[in-house]
Amino acid sequence: MSRKAQAVKLLDEQGRRVDGRLPDEMRPLKIEVGKLKNADGSAYVELGNNKVIAAVYGPREVVPRHEALPDRALLRCRYSMLPFSVAERKSPQPTRREIEISKVVREALAPAIFLEEYPRTAIDVYIHVIEADGGTRTASIIAAATALADAGVAMRDLVAAVAIGKIGEVLVVDINGLEDQYGDGDMPIAMMPQLGEVTLLQADGVFKPEEIKRALEMASKHIRYIHSVQVRALKETYAKVEEGEVVG
Numbered sequence: 001m002s003r004k005a006q007a008v009k010l011l012d013e014q015g016r017r018v019d020g021r022l023p024d025e026m027r028p029l030k031i032e033v034g035k036l037k038n039a040d041g042s043a044y045v046e047l048g049n050n051k052v053i054a055a056v057y058g059p060r061e062v063v064p065r066h067e068a069l070p071d072r073a074l075l076r077c078r079y080s081m082l083p084f085s086v087a088e089r090k091s092p093q094p095t096r097r098e099i100e101i102s103k104v105v106r107e108a109l110a111p112a113i114f115l116e117e118y119p120r121t122a123i124d125v126y127i128h129v130i131e132a133d134g135g136t137r138t139a140s141i142i143a144a145a146t147a148l149a150d151a152g153v154a155m156r157d158l159v160a161a162v163a164i165g166k167i168g169e170v171l172v173v174d175i176n177g178l179e180d181q182y183g184d185g186d187m188p189i190a191m192m193p194q195l196g197e198v199t200l201l202q203a204d205g206v207f208k209p210e211e212i213k214r215a216l217e218m219a220s221k222h223i224r225y226i227h228s229v230q231v232r233a234l235k236e237t238y239a240k241v242e243e244g245e246v247v248g
């Protein structure tokens with residue numbers, strides 16, 4: 001374990017983490033669908049202390065028109081962290097990090113969408129991080145995929161994501177802000193849960209081949225759970241629609 005990780009005691013003598021979790025334990029996850037009335041689809045996600053909202057607009061006319069693609073929809077994603085979402089105020093200007101996360105979120109979602117069903121249109125996904133505590137890109141992917149389904153966009157599968165971290169030699173699931181800052185590795189993984197296909201795999205830190213294999217196994221187990229929460233949230237919303245209650 002790095003000296004930094006030891007100094008903040010990321011793992012105690014019982015093998016518990018800074019927030020009391022065991023290595024293979026996720027933070028509590030809550031998903032609410034259809035909160036935004038003006039969006040075609042939306043989802044609000046709480047993952048531990050992370051609070052993220054995703055709004056989907058489209059498929060709709062592409063502006064500017066020259067960006068339209070003749071054979072498929074143009075998928076645009078914008079991830080942004082609100083200035084008060086982190087301890088030290090963040091400028092509202094898009095940072096390099098936000099531009100990078102917007103790109104990886106788009107690439108994580110695109111394989112799941114039947115983009116070819118919507119030629120010459122745009123599907124816009126806006127993601128706002130209201131509060132951040134490590135793992136906002138994975139919470140954003142969960143929110144965005146759920147919002148796409150809420151918008152009725154044709155999809156092969158949902159997409160769910162979780163980050164596997166490393167504290168010394170121990171792999172831990174769903175790292176929080178402190179673990180991200182002082183830990184020894186961070187591997188965000190997104191998958192289409194039913195198809196079992198990985199759509200995002202990033203790694204910060206050093207992972208041995210054996211650790212990558214175990215990280216993928218760990219992630220895929222938790223991604224199946226996240227998928228069940230996404231499905232439940234979507235079903236609950238549409239059960240209300242069937243009962244005649246107006247939602248989203």
Ligand code: CDP
Binds near residue numbers: 086097177180
């Ligand atoms: O959020 P995620 O883990 O996907 O991305 P990261 O770049 O690894 O950022 C880790 C965490 O650092 C974020 O979730 C925030 O809690 C924190 N952060 C911050 O405090 N201030 C920033 N300007 C950016 C990130």
